[in-house]
Amino acid sequence: MNVEQFRQQFPFIKNGIIYFNHASTAPVSLAVRERITELLKEKSETKIDDYFSFLKVYEETKILLSELINANPDRIAFLDNTSNGLNILATGIDWKSGDRILLNDIEFPANVYPFLNLEKFDVQVDFVKSKNGIVSAEDIIANVKPQTKLISVSFVQFLSGYKIELEKLGNFCRQNNIIISVDGIQGIGAMNFDVQKFKIDFLSCGTQKWLFGAQGLAFIYLTEELQRKLNPAYVGWLSVEDAWNLLDYKMNLKKSANVYQGGTLNSLGIYIFNTSLKLLKDFGFDRIEERVISNTKYIRKKLNEMGIKSLLDEVDEKFYSGITTFKVDNAEKLFKHLEEEKIVCSLREGFIRLSPHFYNTFEDIDVVVKSIRKFITNKD
Template identity: 75%
Template structure:
């Protein structure tokens, strides 16, 4: 699949909308819309209770996702959102007073509150302070203490777009027997992610942003070794090996990640995600990142050319992701100005956040940058 073919999958483009907001919510593609319409038609007219067909789609989706992040499908479970995924880890571990968890002070709250909640058990939570909006792998490593049992960090920082070096951090954590937990929602789907290469112990990621999935569907990945240390805080009927022997109550837990899928899954979300991951595969998993980073570099250069400085301009482009963030005077007025021009982006913490994906073009970037320049010149 070529970029122009991919662009045909998104009807809003023909309506003159420039969508640079994938770090917030993904647009619905035509294939996803058709997939869900077909499913609704079946469930309203014929195959109302077709669990076996769903199982085929479910297994295919998990296999596709496993290929995408280089994981064994048995190590992946579907859940409802990133926050609850991180709570599975936080609430399932056996903590003792004096254990320490290492975070940083620019994390999205979803990757903070599940661990702060453990303070009631005497767990200490340490925060690494960001420097110029950046927390590096080395910053985290330097702040590990003998009592540190777990580090949780975002693959990509939600505001600046800084991509942490998980390969360096993961190797250190594995060598020191420190659990590495990753919030992947702002990177996976835009940037290549390899759980083996990064030595990730636990991953939680929603599908509704860069992965073009639906709200209400997420997934976790965890190693077999880590799962043996987790006592699930919640169990459902599908958490057990003999789930369909309904009156057995054997209490024999599944040994794979499916133990965390205790009940009915988000069927519509999985059908949507199945379709989206197939689009990624057709385009080429490796080419996704190439296009995203190419767009980011071009966008940052064009913004710099009109006198706009971005967050993390000073770092090497190896730490770039799909997110570019900047601030100007009258930022809320600029946001409204862009909105009126059908440019969709986000206003976060007093900054404009732009997040184009692989199918966005340099022409669209030029239009966005020229619109920002127009606004600035009007203010002069």
């Protein structure tokens, strides 16, 4: 599949809409729409209770996802959102009084509150102070204390788009017996991600952004070693090995990550995710990042030509992701102006955030830049 073929999956493009908001919510593809229409037809007319067909899709989806992040499928579990994934980690560790968790002051709240909630157990949460909207791997390492038991960080920072050096941080944590947890939602699907290479202990990631999944479906990955140390805070009927022996009631918990899938899964979300992962694989998982970064560099170049600086203009390109964020006077009015011109982006913390994906083109970017220039010229 080439870029033009992928673009044909989105009718909004023909309607003149330019979608630069993948850091918020992904658009629905024709393939997903057709698969869900087909599924609903089956559920209403013929295959009403077809669990075993779903089971095949579920297993295939885990295999596709495992290829994307270089993980064993047994180390992956499906959940409902990123926050609950992180809560599995936060509530599963045997915390001792005085243990410390290291976060930073520009994390999305989903990667903060599950850990702040542990302060009632006398667990200390430390925050690394950002510098110019950036928290680097070096900044985090420099703030580690002897009692630091866990570090949790976003792969890509939601506002600036800064992509942290996970390999450096993961190696440090592995060497110092510190658990490293990653919120992957703003990077996975746009940036290459390898749990083995980065030495990730725990990962939580919603599917509704760069992965073209649905709201209400997320996944976690965790190492076998870490899982052996965790105590599941809650279990369900599907958490045990012989789940279909319904009246046995033996607490023989699964050794795979499936132990965290305690009950009914979001089957609709998994069908959607399955379809989207197939589309991404058809294009080529390994081809996506290069195009995303190419778009990012082009956007920043064009903004700079207008005298607009993004939050990451001064950093090395290796820290770039699919997010470009900048500030102008009357950002709210610019946001509304772009909306009127059928350009979809985000307004976050007084900043305009642009997040095109790999199928967006330089021509799309030129239209967006022209619209921004028009706003600035008229304002002046």
